[in-house]
Amino acid sequence: MSTVVQEVLSANRAYQSEFGDRGKLAIPPARRFAVLTCMDARLDPAKFAGLAEGDAHVIRNAGGRASDDAIRSLVISYKLLGTREWFVIHHSDCGMETFTDDLIADLLSKSLETATINGGGWQDVGKGPGAPDGRFIKWLTIRDAKGSVVEDVQRIRNHPLVPKTIPIYGYIYDVRTGALIEIAEATAVGAVRE
Amino acid sequence: MRHDPGRAPTAPTVARNQPFLDSGANDNDREGEKTVSALIEEILTANRSYQSSFGNKRELAVAPKRRLAILTCMDARLAPLQFAGLVEGDAHVIRNAGGRASEDAIRSLVISYKLLGTREWLVIHHTGCGLTTLNDDRLAQLLESSLETARFDGANWLDTGAGPGSSEGQYINWMTIADPKRCLIDDVRRLRNHPLVPPVITIYGFMYDVATGALLEDAEASTVGRARAQA
Numbered sequence: 001m002s003t004v005v006q007e008v009l010s011a012n013r014a015y016q017s018e019f020g021d022r023g024k025l026a027i028p029p030a031r032r033f034a035v036l037t038c039m040d041a042r043l044d045p046a047k048f049a050g051l052a053e054g055d056a057h058v059i060r061n062a063g064g065r066a067s068d069d070a071i072r073s074l075v076i077s078y079k080l081l082g083t084r085e086w087f088v089i090h091h092s093d094c095g096m097e098t099f100t101d102d103l104i105a106d107l108l109s110k111s112l113e114t115a116t117i118n119g120g121g122w123q124d125v126g127k128g129p130g131a132p133d134g135r136f137i138k139w140l141t142i143r144d145a146k147g148s149v150v151e152d153v154q155r156i157r158n159h160p161l162v163p164k165t166i167p168i169y170g171y172i173y174d175v176r177t178g179a180l181i182e183i184a185e186a187t188a189v190g191a192v193r194e
Numbered sequence: 195m196r197h198d199p200g201r202a203p204t205a206p207t208v209a210r211n212q213p214f215l216d217s218g219a220n221d222n223d224r225e226g227e228k229t230v231s232a233l234i235e236e237i238l239t240a241n242r243s244y245q246s247s248f249g250n251k252r253e254l255a256v257a258p259k260r261r262l263a264i265l266t267c268m269d270a271r272l273a274p275l276q277f278a279g280l281v282e283g284d285a286h287v288i289r290n291a292g293g294r295a296s297e298d299a300i301r302s303l304v305i306s307y308k309l310l311g312t313r314e315w316l317v318i319h320h321t322g323c324g325l326t327t328l329n330d331d332r333l334a335q336l337l338e339s340s341l342e343t344a345r346f347d348g349a350n351w352l353d354t355g356a357g358p359g360s361s362e363g364q365y366i367n368w369m370t371i372a373d374p375k376r377c378l379i380d381d382v383r384r385l386r387n388h389p390l391v392p393p394v395i396t397i398y399g400f401m402y403d404v405a406t407g408a409l410l411e412d413a414e415a416s417t418v419g420r421a422r423a424q425a
Contacts, residue, residue: 104305
């Protein structure tokens with residue numbers, strides 16, 4: 001077991017020792033909402049939105065995109081566990097803005113090692129072989145941060161399994177300040193439909 | 195509802211203690227009468243407090259400092275950064291219903307190592323997962339009867355909503371979980387065998403115990419996920 005995993009387990013023992021009555025939390029989120037956001041390491045939704053254990057579902061993927069899997073999760077979130085409001089939160093300086101589907105497919109075709117980024121963009125420095133499978137994946141990259149929030153909210157809003165009564169709010173989290181900034185256009189698109 | 199802006203408001207004790215079998219989600223009087231804007235105001239108040247103590251987090255790099263990614267469930271009871279002792283900048287966190295190795299989780303994990311340099315992945319499922327309470331067919335049926343929240347009577351899910359529902363649920367793989375231990379091993383194996391996942395990445399399998407907060411390694415899953423070559 002690596003040092004990092006040992007550190008995680010040691011921190012987990014400390015968490016257990018202060019676990020208190022969290023063992024009695026119910027499965028349905030107490031505050032009846034769900035957050036869809038990016039996997040980015042700089043984001044801690046529990047802290048930036050003030051969530052305690054038991055409060056809300058948190059769905060995270062690369063970009064915080066409204067992928068089929070995010071929609072699967074959101075449908076389970078309301079249909080079985082009763083959430084009634086959803087937040088889609090993308091963020092500034094997202095890695096998904098730095099490449100395209102073709103570019104990552106090229107990088108993966110060269111090697112399966114970590115690429116480097118410099119002024120000229122992403123470069124593959126690894127030893128091959130890579131794999132061609134990246135060509136067959138939709139990577140859900142982002143060209144325009146604000147536009148992607150609006151599109152994602154719209155996709156969720158229009159999904160046949162999403163009830164019209166759930167409001168969907170669009171936000172961008174600013175990684176320089178920690179601020180949540182509403183994208184009015186996204187929230188308008190995500191408004192409850194009568 | 196007044197609360198210290200730096201902390202999340204505490205839900206009523208009755209809701210907290212409501213066992214899942216009583217399906218607290220269906221009680222409209224819980225936090226239900228709170229207006230929409232009240233929830234947003236609570237979140238934005240907590241966020242302002244976070245901003246005021248943001249400090250040098252503005253300087254964090256995009257690449258996770260501890261070169262770690264976690265794949266876990268969206269379940270509200272799980273606070274992965276807190277239960278693993280991680281802070282902002284340390285690790286990628288990918289969450290979906292079940293913490294499953296879906297195509298989207300794989301997309302995210304490949305981006306995580308290929309562009310942002312993670313080298314160890316933790317797949318963390320948990321006890322008491324909602325996905326163990328039904329199968330895909332049942333969920334599709336519930337969605338077909340209505341798009342309202344269903345009710346769990348302790349053994350079965352029942353739909354009491356006003357229709358119409360939608361038949362679209364039949365076409366989705368919901369990734370429900372029949373056998374939690376098997377499922378964890380299968381998910382680790384799927385990641386291990388993916389053609390875009392390099393053999394040098396170590397993949398660990400863990401169960402998080404929602405009753406105690408403990409992370410318990412599943413030795414069989416971690417064996418399946420161990421690195422196949424030296425970096």
